[in-house]
Every structure is written in structure tokens, then in C-alpha cells.
Amino acid sequence: MSLAGVSCLVTGAGGFLGQRIVRLLLEEEEALAEIRLLDKAFSNEALERFGKFQGKTEVKILEGDIRDVMFLHRACQGVSLVIHTASIIDTLGLIEKQLLWEVNVTGTRLLLEACVRCNVQHFIYTSTIEVTGPNSRGDPIFNGDEDTAYESESKFPYAQSKRLAEDSVLKADGQVLKDGGTLMTCALRSMYIFGEGCPFLLGHLDKCLLNKNVYLRFSRKEALVNPVYVGNIAWAHVQAAKALQVPQKAKHIRGQFYYVSDDTPHMSYADLNYELTKDLGFGIEPQLPMPLTMLYYFSLLLELVSFLLRPFVRYIPSTNRHLVTLLNTPFTFSYRKAQKDFGYTPRYTWEEASQCTGQWIASMVPQRRQYLKIKAA
Numbered sequence: 395m396s397l398a399g400v401s402c403l404v405t406g407a408g409g410f411l412g413q414r415i416v417r418l419l420l421e422e423e424e425a426l427a428e429i430r431l432l433d434k435a436f437s438n439e440a441l442e443r444f445g446k447f448q449g450k451t452e453v454k455i456l457e458g459d460i461r462d463v464m465f466l467h468r469a470c471q472g473v474s475l476v477i478h479t480a481s482i483i484d485t486l487g488l489i490e491k492q493l494l495w496e497v498n499v500t501g502t503r504l505l506l507e508a509c510v511r512c513n514v515q516h517f518i519y520t521s522t523i524e525v526t527g528p529n530s531r532g533d534p535i536f537n538g539d540e541d542t543a544y545e546s547e548s549k550f551p552y553a554q555s556k557r558l559a560e561d562s563v564l565k566a567d568g569q570v571l572k573d574g575g576t577l578m579t580c581a582l583r584s585m586y587i588f589g590e591g592c593p594f595l596l597g598h599l600d601k602c603l604l605n606k607n608v609y610l611r612f613s614r615k616e617a618l619v620n621p622v623y624v625g626n627i628a629w630a631h632v633q634a635a636k637a638l639q640v641p642q643k644a645k646h647i648r649g650q651f652y653y654v655s656d657d658t659p660h661m662s663y664a665d666l667n668y669e670l671t672k673d674l675g676f677g678i679e680p681q682l683p684m685p686l687t688m689l690y691y692f693s694l695l696l697e698l699v700s701f702l703l704r705p706f707v708r709y710i711p712s713t714n715r716h717l718v719t720l721l722n723t724p725f726t727f728s729y730r731k732a733q734k735d736f737g738y739t740p741r742y743t744w745e746e747a748s749q750c751t752g753q754w755i756a757s758m759v760p761q762r763r764q765y766l767k768i769k770a771a
């Protein structure tokens with residue numbers, strides 16, 4: 395299976411995951427013809443990294459908005475594969491719902507329409523485990539798979555927006571392209587992603603440094619999850635893309651969603667922070683700041699305060715019931731189906747993943763200390 399000669403568009407290419415997907419695509423032995431990198435903004439570091447690449451694949455930077463129909467039309471013209479990672483991630487409810495919808499839901503639909511107009515045959519959507527749950531009751535799942543029945547009714551805007559976008563992607567499978575061809579789509583439901591460049595890890599690191607080098611325990615030890623290393627979820631996109639090129643394989647994949655995890659040991663989100671930086675001598679609080687039920691009602695209280703203040707001031711609490719449940723519910727998934735249907739196996743072991751991530755965090759500590767010092771002054 396190969397992507398030799400393929401022209402591919404990656405949206406969200408300047409983001410944490412997008413950059414890693416691009417890197418893997420550029421490293422492919424059998425070179426792609428062209429990769430178009432779409433994002434609303436690229437950092438200088440990202441541009442520098444892409445600029446260093448000296449290979450056969452042509453790289454084009456497309457800076458613009460996923461909501462811009464004309465821009466999408468130009469971006470899709472002449473490509474046969476779209477990997478759609480661009481999205482707004484919002485676990486706290488910081489972003490206005492309308493903007494979240496416009497980017498995550500409408501943006502995805504506009505992109506699908508552009509694909510049909512421009513005869514793009516293959517479309518891979520980066521979805522999230524949050525479209526499955528956990529639900530508000532906090533029902534656990536251990537080693538779930540695509541057939542695991544689960545009552546999920548998340549009303550949290552980010553999860554809802556990703557669910558609607560995923561539905562649109564999977565429903566678009568089979569649509570007739572302008573030239574009479576067929577659009578084939580699939581969605582990869584990623585676990586929480588860790589790795590070099592992960593903004594969430596930096597947020598937790600800052601709090602740890604402010605707490606005298608002790609990580610906050612925001613999830614109980616028993617709340618086992620299985621986060622995925624960025625190199626592995628990126629690899630899953632590449633593997634899915636390759637399999638879609640092969641008609642015999644594509645027929646199993648199209649219209650399907652897949653859970654993508656790797657061999658990261660199952661542990662809580664809080665314990666992952668600790669595990670990744672054990673060598674730095676950081677600690678972790680032994681217990682939640684208050685019993686889980688109390689934490690839940692405390693979050694409810696903060697949400698009520700936020701609601702009451704809404705006519706006067708926009709106050710977004712630092713926690714909410716959705717987040718407390720998300721962080722404290724055992725929720726693990728197997729990648730068996732992705733392995734069976736498109737040959738996904740993790741490219742990096744847990745040892746490699748944790749070592750690279752740990753080294754990156756260690757390299758960020760001096761900078762973050764400096765930043766926190768300036769912020770406090």
C-alpha cells in the first residue's frame with residue numbers, strides 16, 4: 395500500500411496533530427506528488443519545519459479559513475485525498491457555540507461539498523472519543539470497540555459539534571462526484587492525544603510548576619483511559635489513506651468510524667502527566683481536591699453562578715460537570731478494528747512515545763518557569 399503520486403490536502407496542518415501527519419506524509423518512501431497544507435494560521439516554527447523538507451513532494455501552504463467556500467474550492471482542486479483535522483477544541487465551553495458550530499460543523503460540510511465539486515475521492519475525518527462519551531451518568535467502558543453499545547447523549551457543545559460533523563462525513567460516503575466518481579469517507583475517533591507540542595500537557599505543566607512541582611490530581615486513579623501518542627494517531631491517518639487507495643480494502647473502510655488508540659498503558663489522565671515526567675522528579679497529589687460527588691456539585695454551583703452572571707459578565711468557570719465526568723470515568727478502547735480493516739499498528743512503542751514526550755516537556759520547563767514569572771510580576 396502506498397500514496398505514491400497522490401495529491402493530498404491536510405486541513406489544520408499547522409496544528410498539533412496536523413503537523414505530525416504532514417511530517418509522516420513527507421517521510422513516505424514512495425513520495426506523494428503534492429501536499430497542500432491548510433490552516434487559518436501557521437506559526438513561524440511550523441513553517442520553518444516544513445521549509446526544511448527537501449524531497450520530491452511539492453508542498454503548498456494555504457492560509458485561510460475553513461468557512462470560506464471559494465478558498466476551499468481552490469484548496470480541493472486537483473487533489474484526490476483530504477485529511478480533515480481542522481477544528482476548534484473546547485473542553486471548557488470558552489468558545490461561543492455559534493463559532494464552534496461554524497468551524498466544526500459547517501466548515502466540515504462546506505469541505506465535503508467542495509470535495510464533491512472538485513472530484514476528491516477520499517476523505518478522512520479526525521473525530522474524537524468524546525462523540526461516544528462518557529455520558530453524564532459516567533457509565534464506564536473497558537476495552538470497548540466499535541460494536542460496544544453505549545447510551546451517549548452529550549450536550550456539551552464541542553462533543554456535539556464533533557458528532558454532527560462526523561455524521562455528515564459518514565453520510566457523505568457514496569456521494570456521486572461531479573465527474574461521476576464516488577466519494578469515500580471514514581472517521582477516526584481518536585483518544586486524547588499526547589506528545590511533543592501538546593498544548594494540554596503544557597497547561598498541566600504550568601499548574602504543576604505553580605504548585606511546587608506537584609501535578610494536580612484532577613482525575614481519580616481508577617479512571618483508566620488510554621491516550622494515544624501523536625505519532626501513532628498521525629500514522630493511523632496515513633494507514634487509512636493508503637488503504638483507501640486499494641479498492642478491495644476501501645470497501646470495508648468507507649462509511650465507517652474507527653477507534654484509534656495505541657499500547658499506552660491504561661491510567662488516568664492525571665497519572666499520565668506524572669508518568670511522562672517521572673524522570674524530572676515531579677510529584678502528583680495523592681487524592682482529588684475533594685470527594686468526586688462534591689467536586690461534581692461544586693462544578694454545578696460554578697455553572698449556576700456563570701448562568702446568573704451571564705446578563706452582566708461572561709464568566710467561564712475553570713471546571714464544569716462535563717469535564718469532571720470526562721476526567722473521572724474509566725473509558726478505554728481497543729484499536730482492533732482499525733488493525734483488521736486498514737492494517738493500523740502503532741508505529742511508536744509506549745517507551746519511545748513517553749521518552750520523546752518526556753524529553754520535550756523537560757525542554758519546555760525553563761521557558762515555562764520564565765513565562766510564569768513574567769506573568770506573576
Ligand SMILES: NC(=O)c1ccc[n+]([C@@H]2O[C@H](COP(=O)([O-])OP(=O)(O)OC[C@H]3O[C@@H](n4cnc5c(N)ncnc54)[C@H](O)[C@@H]3O)[C@@H](O)[C@H]2O)c1
Binds near residue numbers: 461501584586588
Ligand atoms: N488533541 C486531542 O487530544 C484530540 C483528541 C481527539 C481528537 N482530536 C481532534 O484532532 C484534530 C486536531 O486537533 P489538535 O489537537 O491538533 O488541535 P489544534 O488546535 O492544534 O489543531 C487544529 C487546527 O485547526 C485550525 N483551525 C481552527 N479553526 C480553523 C478555521 N476556521 N479554518 C482553518 N483552520 C482552522 C487551527 O488553527 C489549528 O491549527 C481536531 O479535529 C480534534 O477535534 C484532538
